Amino acid sequence: MLLTIHRGSKEIGGSCVELQSKQSRILIDFGLPLVDENMGRFDSRKVKGKSKKDLIKSGVLPDMEGLYEGEHPTVNAVLLSHPHQxxxxLLPFVHPDIPIYLSEGCKILIEVSHFFGQTDFKATNAKPVTVWKQFREGDFKIRPYLVDHSGFAALAFLIEAEGKKIFYSGDFRGHGRKSILFENMLKRPPKDISYLILEGSMFGRAKGQYQTEQEVEDRLVELFRDKEQLCFLACSSQNIDRLVSVFKACKRSNRIFVIDPYTASILHRLKRISPHIPQFDWGRNIRIFFVPNRCTDKMAENKSLFKFKSAKITYEQMRELRNRLVVKDACLTRKIFSKKKDLEKTTLIYSMWEGYLPDVKPFWDKNNVPVLKVHCSGHAYVEDLQEFVKAVTPKYIVPIHTFSPEKYSEHWGSCVKMVGDGETVEI
Ligand SMILES: [Zn+2]
Ligand SMILES: [Zn+2]
Structure with missing residues (x-):
């Protein structure tokens, strides 16, 4: 079998791995890079409206015959680990006849993102898999594992062909709201793995002040109780674990979590597959501010906005209740508060990856709003990776999704097999 890493061997983002048996070819993940060649933030506008040919030339797309629209497809399928860009x-470039295997939750979030114009990938060729249940694609036997990650319904894959077993970890962690999945994997690890393709986002990164999703929730409760003032909270509307933590913290501190219609619609779409995710109609600790932005307009246009009317909170009501609110930060929401001079005695709780903070920090500074960081990583800490490797005992470990591939050998010595971007090795 041949293993090629098209991208991801020495960076976080843009993961793309190919496995090729005598008769079949599969691709695992096909992501947008997060960094450019100078390690600056990757500008996704570089991709918009560009042709496949241009993007292969600029090194954004791998030069792979039989993968793209307009070619005769020779790739059997793409396995998608989770709904992070x-x-x-890069899936919009894939030939529409090639099936994309993913989790049901992943499919829903991608559909939502497409509806709101955040991705060109329509997911028409998406084929939801049943977690834990093995399926076949060409020569390959594939078993999806549900893992704990900040991305919803994330999968790892156990892949077998030609007598070899490969485990692709995807992005995962052991300290989120579904840490039980990690513990179970340690108790019953995949066996006889020849190659473990292992994410290493946390190599070279500090752990941070709060280390588990539970610690984040508990710290939020403290802040919500102590601060007798309005709290804004910045987090991703697609980080469901975090939304659950914020909602629970609001309940424990008797605050009201004010979300926007976009966030409400994401939670609502996931209700069917996960009944424990908070919903707009779950009572007095959750309301919706109909912020007049593009997403709300889109929902008004297709008449889905109406459904959320019962949970609506107006600006005047927010003003009256301000010290009891946790307002989910959105660009226009914060601007409205600023314009009406209502940001005095306010705190911003920043609960997402630090890399995006410079985008919003000048606004809060200008309005004299202090910024408090309460966050934990979406990725496994180094000691959890070590425990995981100890449980799996793979023959070889291949670094992926890391800025520090050289750190792997400090822990696992000669077990580590470096495969560079664009390199193909026989396994
Ligand atoms: Zn990732
Ligand atoms: Zn991820």
């Missing part, structure tokens, strides 16, 4: 962002 750095794993699926």
């Amino acid at each position: 750095d794993h699926y962002g």
Whole structure:
């Protein structure tokens, strides 16, 4: 079998791995890079409206015959680990006859993102898999594992062909709201793995002040109780674990979580597959501010906005209740508060990856709003990776999704097999 890493061997983002048996070819993840060649933030506008030929030339797309629209497809399928752009962002270029295997939750979030104009990938060729249940694609036997990650319904894959077993970890962690999945994997690890393709986002990164999703929730409760003032909270509307933590913290501190219609619609779409995710109609600790932005307009246009009317909170009501609110930060929401001079005695709780903070920090500074960081990583800490490797005992470990591939050998010595971007090795 041949293994090629098209991208991701020495960076976080843009993961793309190919496995080729005598008769079949599969690709795992096909993401947008997060960094450019100078390690600056990758500008996704570089991709918009560009042809496949241009993007192969600029090194954004791998030069792979039989993968793209307009070619005779020779790739059997793409396995998608989870709905983060750095794993699926290049899928719009894939030939529409090639099936994309993903989790049901992943499909829903991608559909939502497409509806709101955040991705060109329509997911028409998406084929939801049943987690834990093995399926076949060409020569390959594939078993999807559900893992704990900040991306919703994330999968790892156990892949077998030609007598070899490969485990692709995807992005995962052991300290989120579904840490039980990690513990179970340690108790019952995949066996006889020849190659473990292992993410290493946390190599070279500090752990941070709060280390588990539970610690984040508990710290939020403290802040919500202590601060007798309005709290804004910045987090991703697609980080469902975090939304659950914020909602629970609001309940524990008797605050009201004010979300926007976009966030409400994401939670609502996931209700069917996950009944424990908070919903707009779950009572007095959750309301919706109909912020007049593009997403709300889109929902008004297709008449889905109406459904959320019962949970609506107006600006005047927010003003009256301000010290009891946790307002989910959105660009226009914060601007409205600023314009009406209502940001005095306010705190911003920043609960997402630090890399995006410079985008919003000047606004809060200008309005004299202090910024408090309460966040934990979406990725496994180094000691959890070590425990995981100890449980799996693979023959070889291949670094992926890391800025520090050289650190792997400090822990696992000669077990580490470096495969560079664009390199093909026989396994
Ligand atoms: Zn990732
Ligand atoms: Zn991810």
